Amino acid sequence: MSAIAERATASRVIAEAPEPAQPRATPSPPRGDVLFVSRQRITGPRNGSSAYLLDLAQAVRRAGYTPHLLQPSPDLMGRWPWLRLGSELSVFASHRIRGVIRMGRWVIAPDPRVGLAGLRGLAGRLLRRLGFAHPLLADRPHPYAVAAPWTARDHAFLRHGQRRAPAIVIADYAFQTPAFAAFPGVPTAVVMHDLFHRRDGNGQDSVALLTQEQELALLSHADAAIAIQSAEAGFVRDHLPGVRPLLVPMAVRPAPAPQPGADDRLLFVGSNTAPNVVGLRWFFDQVWPSIRRQRPDTQLDIAGSVASAFPGGGPPGVHFHGMVPDLAPLYAAAGVAISPLTFGSGLKIKLVEALAHGKAVVATATTLQGVEDTCGGAVIQADDAARFADAVVALAQAPDRRVALAAAALDCARRHFSSQACHAAFIAWLEEQTSPAKVRR
Numbered sequence: 001m002s003a004i005a006e007r008a009t010a011s012r013v014i015a016e017a018p019e020p021a022q023p024r025a026t027p028s029p030p031r032g033d034v035l036f037v038s039r040q041r042i043t044g045p046r047n048g049s050s051a052y053l054l055d056l057a058q059a060v061r062r063a064g065y066t067p068h069l070l071q072p073s074p075d076l077m078g079r080w081p082w083l084r085l086g087s088e089l090s091v092f093a094s095h096r097i098r099g100v101i102r103m104g105r106w107v108i109a110p111d112p113r114v115g116l117a118g119l120r121g122l123a124g125r126l127l128r129r130l131g132f133a134h135p136l137l138a139d140r141p142h143p144y145a146v147a148a149p150w151t152a153r154d155h156a157f158l159r160h161g162q163r164r165a166p167a168i169v170i171a172d173y174a175f176q177t178p179a180f181a182a183f184p185g186v187p188t189a190v191v192m193h194d195l196f197h198r199r200d201g202n203g204q205d206s207v208a209l210l211t212q213e214q215e216l217a218l219l220s221h222a223d224a225a226i227a228i229q230s231a232e233a234g235f236v237r238d239h240l241p242g243v244r245p246l247l248v249p250m251a252v253r254p255a256p257a258p259q260p261g262a263d264d265r266l267l268f269v270g271s272n273t274a275p276n277v278v279g280l281r282w283f284f285d286q287v288w289p290s291i292r293r294q295r296p297d298t299q300l301d302i303a304g305s306v307a308s309a310f311p312g313g314g315p316p317g318v319h320f321h322g323m324v325p326d327l328a329p330l331y332a333a334a335g336v337a338i339s340p341l342t343f344g345s346g347l348k349i350k351l352v353e354a355l356a357h358g359k360a361v362v363a364t365a366t367t368l369q370g371v372e373d374t375c376g377g378a379v380i381q382a383d384d385a386a387r388f389a390d391a392v393v394a395l396a397q398a399p400d401r402r403v404a405l406a407a408a409a410l411d412c413a414r415r416h417f418s419s420q421a422c423h424a425a426f427i428a429w430l431e432e433q434t435s436p437a438k439v440r441r
Helices: 048-062 087-091 112-129 152-160 174-182 212-219 230-239 274-294 305-309 328-333 349-356 385-397 399-416 419-433 436-440
Strands: 033-037 066-071 082-084 094-097 101-103 106-108 168-172 188-191 224-227 244-247 265-269 299-303 318-322 336-339 360-363
Touching (some): 033 048, 048 066, 048 087, 048 188, 048 349, 152 174, 168 174, 174 212, 244 419, 265 328, 265 349, 274 385, 299 328, 305 318, 336 349, 349 360, 349 399, 360 385, 385 399
Parallel strands (some): 033 066, 033 168, 066 094, 188 224, 224 244, 265 299, 265 336, 336 360
Antiparallel strands (some): 082 106
């Protein structure tokens, strides 16, 4: 999802997934095991891609199936010597990661090189904040584990990692479709998240890129492709006639009422991904000065790991909060939620989250990709700096208009992003693949 691709958020989504932790008991009667294969770091709904996968797992469980999570590469630890898994992962009846030590909710990397890399990264950040500049102190992100080449150990773990044969296998990202070879004859689906060949951003993106041909080749291994927005479902329909597109947006649990917030308070939520970083820099350079000239008291709250891309902070009036345990207070206080993305693909989960919180939203066309018709009238679109600034200022000056836009946003979330609306096609496909007639064939 870009911001998406990692959500672009910082905390818990007010979403159908993740809901309060589910028991691990197998449904009775069970409809079959659904195995998710992923190499992304999932500790909870900390970013868009994790939140979306947990959303799908919740839908699987609610439909009467038993979700499992298998992660065949220790590279997902990155530079973290240990991770604490959130309670949201209890949606999975089993969760296995290759090459780590599990102690309850704690996951520990036994390779000392992981801890040393983490210490070097931490030291570099501290020295940069103190004003030291040297090429040796430059941040060197760990290779993107999701797109890393598959190894013989990965494949072996996959073959022996499940105690019983799954009814369905779901690959988390196109890069995981090689996993299907271990499950011949089993129905398969791939969670696209977004289209990587459209993520270039003039060379500024922070994750692996694919050509269209490479991406099509990976996606073609699946029986179905789970697309988070309509434009990407249409891409599958047009280019992969042998793969069934399933449009499955991110589901949310809407707030009880619109929240117009304060006149001069803005909110941006985002993880440390290139679309968020580049979008914020554009906003700081081109939009923020105009807003502050017209409304000098305007404040911008920024939540999420995107803060790490701005070690020196932001311009006056900007407040980085980093990762926060609960976004609800920030959303309630904000008069306008902004999404100034200039490139990226997938469904911007920050957008759906803002709608669910009943917020007035100003966003670019990039943010609205694939949901332009759905969100028409519920979001103000502004693609150049002057219009973006003017839209924010106008909402601050007209509380009644802001209330009306917030109400339209909440109504949009209720009609188009409920669990029933989002998951119907996905659940129907699951049931079709496991129907007695299909299994007998």
